[in-house]
Amino acid sequence: MASTELTEQGSKSGADAQVPNATNDAAAEFPPISSSYTATKSYEEGQYVRMEDGNANQLSLSKSTSVSVMTAEGLADPTGFLVICCVVLIGDMNRGVVFPIMWPLVQALGGDKVWLGYAVAAFSFGRIIASPIAGKLSIQHGYSKTLTASTILLLIACLMFAQAYRVNSLYFLVFVQIVLGIGSATLGVTRAYVADITATRERTTYIALLTAVQYGGFTVTPLFGALIMYLLQDNSYQFLFITIDQYSTPAYFMALLAAVTLALLLAKFQNRQRVKPTKKKKSSRTAERDEVADRTTPCGITVYDAALLGCMLLNVSTKGSIGSFETLGISFAESHFGLEPEVAGLIVSLNGMIGVISLLSMGQLGKFLTDIQMIVGGITVCAVGIISFSGLQSVENGAVNATWQYILGIFMVYGIGYPIGHTAVIGLFSKVVGRRAQGTLQGWFASCGSLARIFFPIASGYISQFDDITTVFKLLFGILVISNFFVVMFRSTLTALSA
Numbered sequence: 080m081a082s083t084e085l086t087e088q089g090s091k092s093g094a095d096a097q098v099p100n101a102t103n104d105a106a107a108e109f110p111p112i113s114s115s116y117t118a119t120k121s122y123e124e125g126q127y128v129r130m131e132d133g134n135a136n137q138l139s140l141s142k143s144t145s146v147s148v149m150t151a152e153g154l155a156d157p158t159g160f161l162v163i164c165c166v167v168l169i170g171d172m173n174r175g176v177v178f179p180i181m182w183p184l185v186q187a188l189g190g191d192k193v194w195l196g197y198a199v200a201a202f203s204f205g206r207i208i209a210s211p212i213a214g215k216l217s218i219q220h221g222y223s224k225t226l227t228a229s230t231i232l233l234l235i236a237c238l239m240f241a242q243a244y245r246v247n248s249l250y251f252l253v254f255v256q257i258v259l260g261i262g263s264a265t266l267g268v269t270r271a272y273v274a275d276i277t278a279t280r281e282r283t284t285y286i287a288l289l290t291a292v293q294y295g296g297f298t299v300t301p302l303f304g305a306l307i308m309y310l311l312q313d314n315s316y317q318f319l320f321i322t323i324d325q326y327s328t329p330a331y332f333m334a335l336l337a338a339v340t341l342a343l344l345l346a347k348f349q350n351r352q353r354v355k356p357t358k359k360k361k362s363s364r365t366a367e368r369d370e371v372a373d374r375t376t377p378c379g380i381t382v383y384d385a386a387l388l389g390c391m392l393l394n395v396s397t398k399g400s401i402g403s404f405e406t407l408g409i410s411f412a413e414s415h416f417g418l419e420p421e422v423a424g425l426i427v428s429l430n431g432m433i434g435v436i437s438l439l440s441m442g443q444l445g446k447f448l449t450d451i452q453m454i455v456g457g458i459t460v461c462a463v464g465i466i467s468f469s470g471l472q473s474v475e476n477g478a479v480n481a482t483w484q485y486i487l488g489i490f491m492v493y494g495i496g497y498p499i500g501h502t503a504v505i506g507l508f509s510k511v512v513g514r515r516a517q518g519t520l521q522g523w524f525a526s527c528g529s530l531a532r533i534f535f536p537i538a539s540g541y542i543s544q545f546d547d548i549t550t551v552f553k554l555l556f557g558i559l560v561i562s563n564f565f566v567v568m569f570r571s572t573l574t575a576l577s578a
Contacts, residue, residue, distance in 0.1 A: 155276040160285070162348045163269045164292045165340045166226055169233065170263030171296030172336065174202060174405065175431075176329045177240075178301040179308055179424035182409045184326050188249045192410060196540025199406045201253045203532030205260020210529060214267040214522025222272050226265055227344050233262030234337040241330035245322060260529070266293070267522035274509050274521070282509055287441030290502040294438055297405070298431025298493055304329050305424035383511070386576050387520070389569065390508040391527040393454070396562040397501040399531035400461060400555050404492060406536040411548055414473045416485050426486055433494035438502055450507040450577060451570045455563055457500020462559040464491025469552040510577035 177184075185195045209229075217225045236258040243252045269289065277285045311325040321331070374382045412423035444453060467488045472478035505524075512520050539551045566573070 158347055160273065160276065162340075162343050163226075163272055164289065165343055166230065166265055167269050167289060167293045168296045169230075169333065169336050169340050170265060171293045172300045173233070173237070173259050173263055173333055175297035175300035176304045176333055178297070178405065178427070179304040179409065179420045180326060180329060183308075183420060184244065184252070185249070187244065187326070188247060188252060190249050192407070192544045193537075193540045194249050195410070196406055196537040198249070198252055198256055199402070199536040200533040201256035202260040202263075203402070203529040203536075205257040205262075206264040206266075206529035207260075207526045207533065208257075209261040209264035210267050210525040211522040213264050214271065214520070214525075217268045217271060222268060223344065223348050225268055226348070227341065229262055229265050229268075230337060230341045230344060233259065234334055234341060236262045237330050237334035237337055241322075241327040241334070243330075244324065244326040264525070264529075266528075267520075267525040270505065270509065270525075271521045274512075282506060284442040284445060286506045286509060287438050287502050290498070290505060291435045291438035294498050295431060295435045298434055299428050301424040301431070302428035303332065305421040305428070307332075308421050308424075382572060383576065386511050386569075386573060387508070389565065389573070390504060390511060391524055393504045393562055393566065394501070394508070394524060394528045395531040396558050397458065397461070397497060397504060398528035399535035400465065400559060401492070401497050401501075402532040402535040403539040403551055403555060405532075406539050407543055407548060407551065408489075410543075411468070412485060414475065414548070415468075415471050415478070416480050416482055417474045418482070418485070423485075426489055427493060430486075430489045430493040433490065434498040437495055437498045441499070441502060444499070449574065450503045450510070451566060451573060453503035454500050454507065454566055457496050457498070457503060458559050458563050458566075459496070460491050461496025461500055462556050462563075464488045464496055465552050465559070466556040467491070469549045469556070471549065507573065507577050511573070 181198060182195055185191075185198055188194075190198070213225055213229060236255060239255045239258060243255055270286065273285050273289055274282060307328050308325050311323070311328060313325075315322060315324040317323075321327075323331075376382055376385050378385065380388075408427060409420050409423050412418040412426070413420065418426075441453075448456070465488070467484070471480050471484070474480070508524055509521075542548075542551050542554075
C-alpha cells in the first residue's frame with residue numbers, strides 16, 4: 080500500500096503542499112487535486128476535513144491535514160474508525176445478546192408469537208423514527224455530538240430493559256425496545272462517516288468491515304445470551320436493588336459496554352463537520368455520470384432518484400428476510416427440530432462468525448466480482464437457504480427433521496447469503512450517492528431497513544400464528560427472487576451510476 084506523507088510547508092497555505100512523485104503513483108487519487116473541504120474556519124490541532132477523490136498532483140489542505148499521513152487506499156482517521164466500530168457493535172449487540180431470551184421472556188410475560196413480532200419490530204420502529212433525524216443532526220452539529228447523545232440514550236435504555244421482567248408488562252417491553260432502537264439509530268451516521276474518510280474505490284471494503292462489526296453484533300453475540308441462559312436458567316440473585324437473572328443480566332452487560340463506548344467517544348473521537356464543497360470543473364467521467372443520472376424515467380423521476388429508491392427497496396427485501404429469521408428462528412428450531420433456545424442461539428452464533436469471515440473477505444471478492452454480481456449471488460444463496468425450510472413438518476406432527484438441515488439452512492442465510500448480498504447493497508448505495516452529503520440519505524437508507532424489520536417480523540408473527548411458518552419461508556423466497564430479477568434488469572444503469 081503506497082503512502083504519501085504530507086508535511087506543512089513553513090507558513091504557507093496547505094494549498095501549496097505537493098506530494099512527491101504523485102504523478103508516478105497511479106493509485107494516488109486520495110486526497111484529490113483540490114479538496115472541496117477547504118479551511119473556511121479554524122480547526123483544532125489533530126482535526127481533519129474530508130478529502131475528495133481525484134488526482135493527487137496538487138492538494139488543497141487545511142493545516143490539520145497537512146501534518147498527517149494519508150494513503151490512496153487507507154483511512155483518513157483509523158482511530159475514529161475504530162470508535163465508530165464500537166458504536167455500531169453495541170447498537171446491534173442489543174438485538175444479538177437478547178436474541179435467545181426474547182421468546183422465553185415474551186412467554187414469561189404471557190405473550191405469544193404475535194407479541195414476539197411486536198417486540199422485535201419495536202426496536203426497528205425506534206430506529207426508523209430516529210435515523211433520518213440523526214443523519215440530519217450529524218450534518219448540522221457534527222458526528223461527535225450526535226453519537227454521544229445516542230449512546231447516552233442507549234445506556235439508559237439498557238438499564239430499563241433490565242427491569243422488563245420485574246415490571247411484568249408486555250407493553251413496557253415494547254416501549255423499552257423502541258427506546259433501544261432510538262438509541263442505536265446511528266447506522267446512517269456511521270456509514271456517512273466512513274464514506275467521508277475513505278476513497279470511493281475503497282468504500283465497499285471499509286463499508287464491509289463496518290458491516291462485519293454490525294453483523295457480528297446481532298449474529299455472533301447471541302452466544303453470550305445463550306451462555307447467560309445456560310448458567311442462570313431459573314435462578315435469581317439480589318444485590319441491593321439489582322436483580323440478576325437470565326432476563327436482566329444481558330441488559331446489564333450491554334449497559335456496561337455502552338458506558339465503555341461513551342468513554343471512548345468522549346476521549347478519543349475527533350469531531351468533524353461536513354463543509355460545503357466549492358464548485359469546480361467536472362471531469363468527463365463525472366459529466367457522463369450526471370447525464371445518465373439526470374435522465375427522466377417513465378415514472379416521472381430521474382434515473383438517479385430511481386436508483387436510490389431501488390437500492391432502498393433492496394435494503395428492505397434483504398433486511399426484512401433476516402428480520403423474519405430474527406423473529407421466528409428460535410421458535411422454528413424448537414417446533415420443527417426440537418432444539419432448546421440456547422442450542423439454536425449457539426448455531427446462529429457460529430454461523431454468524433462465518434458470516435463475519437465472509438464480510439472480511441469482501442475486499443478480496445471485490446477484486447473479482449462487481450457489486451451487482453455480489454448482490455445477485457448473495458441474494459440467490461440466501462433464497463435457496465430459506466426455501467430449504469419450506470417443506471419441513473413440525474415435531475408436533477410427528478416429523479423427525481435432522482439438525483443438519485437447520486444448520487445448513489442457517490449457514491446459507493447467515494453465513495454467506497445475507498452478509499455478502501446485503502453489504503454489497505450498502506456499498507452500491509453509497510457509491511450511487513457519490514459526493515453528495517451522505518448523512519441524511521444514509522439515514523433514510525437505514526430507516527428503510529428498519530421499516531422492513533417492523534413489517535416483516537409483525538407479518539411473520541401473524542402468518543405463523545394463524546397459518547404456518549413454512550408459508551413465511553415461501554413468501555420470503557418469492558420476494559428475494561423478484562429483487563434479483565430487477566437487479567439483473569437494471570444492472571447497466573446501476574453500474575454506470577456507481578462507477
